[in-house]
Amino acid sequence: MRVRPISPERLVTELADRFAAAAGRLRVAVDGAPAAGPDELAAALVDPLRALGRPVLHVRATDFLRPASVRLEHGRTNPDAYYEGWVDEAGLRREVLDPAGPGGSGRVLPSLWDARTDRASRADYVELPPGGVVLVSGALLLGGGLPFDVAVHLELSPAALARRTDPERRWTLPAFARYAAEVAPATFADIVVRVDDPRHPALLEPPTP
Numbered sequence: 001m002r003v004r005p006i007s008p009e010r011l012v013t014e015l016a017d018r019f020a021a022a023a024g025r026l027r028v029a030v031d032g033a034p035a036a037g038p039d040e041l042a043a044a045l046v047d048p049l050r051a052l053g054r055p056v057l058h059v060r061a062t063d064f065l066r067p068a069s070v071r072l073e074h075g076r077t078n079p080d081a082y083y084e085g086w087v088d089e090a091g092l093r094r095e096v097l098d099p100a101g102p103g104g105s106g107r108v109l110p111s112l113w114d115a116r117t118d119r120a121s122r123a124d125y126v127e128l129p130p131g132g133v134v135l136v137s138g139a140l141l142l143g144g145g146l147p148f149d150v151a152v153h154l155e156l157s158p159a160a161l162a163r164r165t166d167p168e169r170r171w172t173l174p175a176f177a178r179y180a181a182e183v184a185p186a187t188f189a190d191i192v193v194r195v196d197d198p199r200h201p202a203l204l205e206p207p208t209p
Contacts, residue, residue, distance in 0.1 A: 001204045003194065011193065011201055012041070016048035018191075019133055019150065026054075027100050027147065030137040031185060032154030033176050035164035036195050041154065042137035054133050057126055061138025063111035064092045068118045083175035088112060089144055092136070097147050100134045108134060140175070143183030153189035155204070160196040 006014070019026055030045075032038040042058050049056045065071055066088045074081045095109035106128045111121040128134060142151055156164065161176060179185070186192045192204040 001192075001206065004203045004205055006201055006203055008199070008201060011203070012044045012048060014203075015041075015152070015191070016045055016052060019045070020049055020052035020054050022149070024102070025100050025104070025106070025128060025130060026133045027097055027149045028133060028135050029141045029146070029148040029151045030135055030154070031139070031141040031151060031189070032195070033139050033156060033161055033165070033172075034169065035161055035166075036154035036156050037198060038137040038139070038154055041152075042135040045135060049133055054131055055129050056133045056135065057108060057110060057128055058135045058137065059092075059096050059108075059110055061087050061092065061136060061141060062115065063113065063121060064088045064096075065113050065115045067113065068115070077171040079172055079174040079178075082172055083140060083178050087138065087140065089146060093146060096134060096136065100128055100132070101147055101149075106130070106132065140179055142185040142189060143179070150191070151185070151189040152191040152193065153185045155186050155192055155194050157196050 019028060030038045030042040039060055046056045046058055065086055071081070071086050091112050095112055099105045099108050107125050108128050109123060109125055111123045113119075114121045136148070141148075142153065158177070158180075162170070162173060165173060186204070194202045194204060
């Protein structure tokens with residue numbers, strides 16, 4: 001793979017231009033460990049896409065967690081449970097990805113569950129018009145069969161991931177090691193961005209023929 005350094009600002013511009021050029025509704029995964037900043041990148045794309053004429057909805061996977069009684073059944077710091085079942089993938093598909101897909105109604109629920117209160121979020125549905133873009137950001141999004149049209153993966157080396165993960169969240173590191181080994185998202189994501197240093201990201205691109 002060719003490594004192309006890029007500024008954070010240019011990265012946002014290039015991604016927004018690429019997504020805006022796509023036809024129809026677009027379902028984009030912005031996948032990465034919290035330390036890689038997937039929520040921040042997705043949020044940064046909202047205004048540029050709107051400026052390019054594309055309606056946008058940013059959905060955070062952390063707003064589609066399972067209830068605590070299910071999510072924390074094996075404890076609050078179980079990396080296998082975090083890897084295998086924290087996100088309500090069925091709910092994310094049903095309420096966001098299927099409605100935003102081809103032939104979908106466009107009626108999308110921006111959040112399903114409030115993990116702080118451990119209750120349904122009671123969010124209102126949003127109409128995503130033709131040409132709309134839904135950005136779904138979060139960790140461990142790829143490899144589970146969720147129907148994304150474009151997958152962006154923010155890659156961290158194991159050392160950078162350990163260094164940049166909050167000490168209270170380091171119990172999740174084995175989950176990301178499993179993800180890298182079992183799913184290997186960097187091998188199939190449409191766009192891979194190396195973010196070991198968030199000030200100096202780099203795009204990993206196939207070599208030029």
